[in-house]
Amino acid sequence: MSGLDALYQDLILDHAKHPHGYGLADAEGRTADVHQRNPVCGDEITLRLRLDGDTVRDVTWEGAGCSISQASASMLASLVGGDGMPRATASALIDGFRASLRSRGTIPLDEERFGDAAALSGVSKYTARVKCAMLAWVALEEALLLA
Numbered sequence: 001m002s003g004l005d006a007l008y009q010d011l012i013l014d015h016a017k018h019p020h021g022y023g024l025a026d027a028e029g030r031t032a033d034v035h036q037r038n039p040v041c042g043d044e045i046t047l048r049l050r051l052d053g054d055t056v057r058d059v060t061w062e063g064a065g066c067s068i069s070q071a072s073a074s075m076l077a078s079l080v081g082g083d084g085m086p087r088a089t090a091s092a093l094i095d096g097f098r099a100s101l102r103s104r105g106t107i108p109l110d111e112e113r114f115g116d117a118a119a120l121s122g123v124s125k126y127t128a129r130v131k132c133a134m135l136a137w138v139a140l141e142e143a144l145l146l147a
């Protein structure tokens with residue numbers, strides 16, 4: 001973590017302490033639940049996706065683990081949920097996030113597109129932590145396939 005920009009580190013810790021979308025919403029309408037684990041670090045997440053037609057209604061989650069995994073889930077929930085995002089846009093964001101996180105720092109995340117989650121760009125330099133940052137995004141990807 002020491003190589004991460006200090007401002008970004010603050011944002012990550014802030015999301016980890018005050019997570020967005022924490023606590024599963026009522027399972028009504030079109031809903032998909034996914035559980036994902038990252039055994040390397042001990043991170044776990046249960047993510048619930050709710051859709052209205054082809055629009056993401058919200059993303060809520062519960063979990064435990066390191067601050068990167070928890071912050072990433074919080075950033076994802078605030079980015080994708082609540083603003084009527086089409087499911088195709090959400091899928092494209094997941095693809096873009098993965099490409100950046102696997103780029104070892106060569107493809108930074110665009111703040112306009114990824115919001116607070118752009119703070120996770122620096123994680124791509126730490127291969128061991130990429131799975132932590134990806135956990136919630138992989139869960140949402142699976143939920144989009146199920147819903």
Ligand code: ZN
Binds near residue numbers: 038068069131132
């Ligand atoms: Zn972790």
